[in-house]
Amino acid sequence: MAGRERLTRASHSGLPEWLGRPGPSAYHRLNPLTKATLATVTAVAAVALGGLVGPALLVIGAVLIPAVAAGVLGRLLRLSLLLALPIAISAFLVNLFFFPGGRTELLRIGPIVATAEGLGFALEILARILAISGAVTLFYLTTRPSDLVLDLERRGVSPRIGFVANASVQAVPAMVERAVQITAAQRARGLDTEGSPLRRARGILPIVGPVILGSIAEVEERTMALEARAFGRPGRRTLLWAPHDTAAEGVVRWLLLAGLLVLVVARLAGVGP
Amino acid sequence: MSLALRGVGYRYPGVAVPALLDVDLHLGSGEVVGVTGASESGKTTLCLVVSGLAPRVVGGRIRGTITLDGESVDDWPMHRLAGRVGIGFQDPTSQLSQVAVTVFEEVAFGPMNLGVARDAIVERTWEALGTLRIEGLAERDPRRLSGGQQQLVAMAGLLAMRPAHLVLDEPTAQLDPAGTRLVAEAVERLAEGGASILITEQKTDLLASVADRVVVLRDGRFALDGPTDEVLADPRLIELGVREPAPLRLRRLAATAGVDPALLQPAADA
Numbered sequence: 001m002a003g004r005e006r007l008t009r010a011s012h013s014g015l016p017e018w019l020g021r022p023g024p025s026a027y028h029r030l031n032p033l034t035k036a037t038l039a040t041v042t043a044v045a046a047v048a049l050g051g052l053v054g055p056a057l058l059v060i061g062a063v064l065i066p067a068v069a070a071g072v073l074g075r076l077l078r079l080s081l082l083l084a085l086p087i088a089i090s091a092f093l094v095n096l097f098f099f100p101g102g103r104t105e106l107l108r109i110g111p112i113v114a115t116a117e118g119l120g121f122a123l124e125i126l127a128r129i130l131a132i133s134g135a136v137t138l139f140y141l142t143t144r145p146s147d148l149v150l151d152l153e154r155r156g157v158s159p160r161i162g163f164v165a166n167a168s169v170q171a172v173p174a175m176v177e178r179a180v181q182i183t184a185a186q187r188a189r190g191l192d193t194e195g196s197p198l199r200r201a202r203g204i205l206p207i208v209g210p211v212i213l214g215s216i217a218e219v220e221e222r223t224m225a226l227e228a229r230a231f232g233r234p235g236r237r238t239l240l241w242a243p244h245d246t247a248a249e250g251v252v253r254w255l256l257l258a259g260l261l262v263l264v265v266a267r268l269a270g271v272g273p
Numbered sequence: 274m275s276l277a278l279r280g281v282g283y284r285y286p287g288v289a290v291p292a293l294l295d296v297d298l299h300l301g302s303g304e305v306v307g308v309t310g311a312s313e314s315g316k317t318t319l320c321l322v323v324s325g326l327a328p329r330v331v332g333g334r335i336r337g338t339i340t341l342d343g344e345s346v347d348d349w350p351m352h353r354l355a356g357r358v359g360i361g362f363q364d365p366t367s368q369l370s371q372v373a374v375t376v377f378e379e380v381a382f383g384p385m386n387l388g389v390a391r392d393a394i395v396e397r398t399w400e401a402l403g404t405l406r407i408e409g410l411a412e413r414d415p416r417r418l419s420g421g422q423q424q425l426v427a428m429a430g431l432l433a434m435r436p437a438h439l440v441l442d443e444p445t446a447q448l449d450p451a452g453t454r455l456v457a458e459a460v461e462r463l464a465e466g467g468a469s470i471l472i473t474e475q476k477t478d479l480l481a482s483v484a485d486r487v488v489v490l491r492d493g494r495f496a497l498d499g500p501t502d503e504v505l506a507d508p509r510l511i512e513l514g515v516r517e518p519a520p521l522r523l524r525r526l527a528a529t530a531g532v533d534p535a536l537l538q539p540a541a542d543a
């Protein structure tokens with residue numbers, strides 16, 4: 001017992017070696033800004049590139065292959081499809097059936113006609129949407145938001161900006177949880193949240209109110225708690241650690257951005273499909 | 274090391290009625306002052322005023338004088354006060370910084386903001402975790418802890434800023450009995466360590482065990498103010514909307530029921 005006690009005591013001093021614990025794969029371990037740059041460049045390039053081949057190659061090269069390398073392919077597919085599906089389906093159907101320049105008839109359902117031109121355009125839109133949702137999801141699955149905030153702070157970005165962004169992202173699950181709790185509480189008090197749409201609509205009000213008011217009160221309390229911990233102090237904070245970065249990664253980031261710039265300029269000049 | 278309020282009054286923004294009136298309070302080194310009172314009596318407001326958040330962050334108007342070691346804090350910005358007076362709130366989750374992914378970083382957040390040197394932050398963080406006996410949680414994600422554990426983490430975060438004075442607003446209000454016990458023990462330990470503490474509670478049992486002095490608020494004024502034993506045994510407590518500690522209540526009920534209080538002595542004091 002005594003020996004064990006001493007062991008634990010000994011480890012309770014100094015900067016813990018597990019701070020900013022490196023991620024499980026080489027891709028996870030890339031600097032967060034590199035991953036953020038890659039996600040942004042992929043998403044913007046997918047929009048800028050015309051046609052089907054360009055965006056499809058982007059999905060394979062900048063989303064699927066890194067996802068395999070990072071060991072998150074399964075989760076990436078599930079999440080990014082969930083994220084993209086509602087927009088993808090509606091965009092696909094609208095373009096398939098209502099593409100203005102469509103002449104080659106593929107299928108007719110009553111008065112509406114699916115055309116080959118519509119299908120081609122719908123596939124192009126689909127590829128772009130999948131590239132965007134894939135790029136965003138890959139970043140999300142391989143990067144802790146707080147790491148990006150720390151990294152940006154080290155580069156001189158005000159921690160307040162990253163802080164607000166990060167806190168908003170974190171606030172969503174908390175709000176959902178509160179809504180669930182309040183729903184359960186109101187239901188226990190006999191509130192109807194099931195049944196006809198009208199009854200349900202009426203049932204939502206007593207839930208939305210407390211969720212919004214609760215969030216405002218919580219934001220106020222959070223602000224106070226932050227100020228009480230000197231978050232409002234001007235000047236730089238002391239950082240305990242910062243994500244690993246290399247000169248090579250810096251070069252890669254600039255190359256990615258330069259490549260994107262060339263692509264956008266070329267597209268604006270009318271190059272490509 | 275002392276914190277003093279003299280003739281302090283405070284109004285929230287847009288409210289004509291003062292939420293705090295004619296408050297005189299002295300918080301000396303190592304002293305624990307308990308504050309209680311009915312709901313809406315002004316306990317939280319007093320905490321905000323003592324910590325300086327009202328009016329600096331909350332807005333509103335303040336009168337009277339607040340001094341730290343004899344120096345007026347009127348012109349002090351919040352971040353300067355924050356290093357001297359720490360404040361903790363009821364809700365454990367809303368006190369977390371939300372950016373820290375480990376308890377260690379959560380506790381280090383305050384000193385990081387103060388710009389303390391890195392080695393000193395590490396030392397303070399371990400010390401604060403040790404004082405609250407939660408070194409074992411250092412590596413955990415603070416957002417995934419129980420409410421009681423989160424409250425201890427929040428208190429450690431205050432301690433790591435090394436404030437001379439601590440203000441705790443109903444730190445056990447949202448905790449179960451186990452969590453309440455953890456916090457109560459921590460408060461006792463902090464007081465033994467020499468911190469001066471202002472703690473508000475509706476649970477007078479807790480105040481009975483930790484406070485040297487107790488103040489009872491009614492409508493923003495001090496209705497009672499004195500040594501813990503005297504105030505908590507005061508017959509006016511009930512009309513002030515405060516429940517007396519359980520042993521006293523038991524004795525009073527026994528007396529009204531005609532039972533000899535002496536019979537209860539061993540059980541009540543156990």
Ligand SMILES: Nc1ncnc2c1ncn2[C@@H]1O[C@H](COP(=O)(O)OP(=O)(O)OP(=O)(O)O)[C@@H](O)[C@H]1O
Pocket residue numbers: 285286288292310311312313314315316317318319
């Ligand atoms: N942000 C605010 N703006 C305006 N008035 C407020 C605000 N917060 C509290 N008050 C008012 O100030 C008075 C004191 O409230 P306070 O929250 O300090 O009471 P309390 O003793 O902490 O109550 P509780 O036991 O419910 O926590 C109440 O009349 C309350 O309505």
Ligand SMILES: [Mg+2]
Pocket residue numbers: 316317318443
């Ligand atoms: Mg209160």
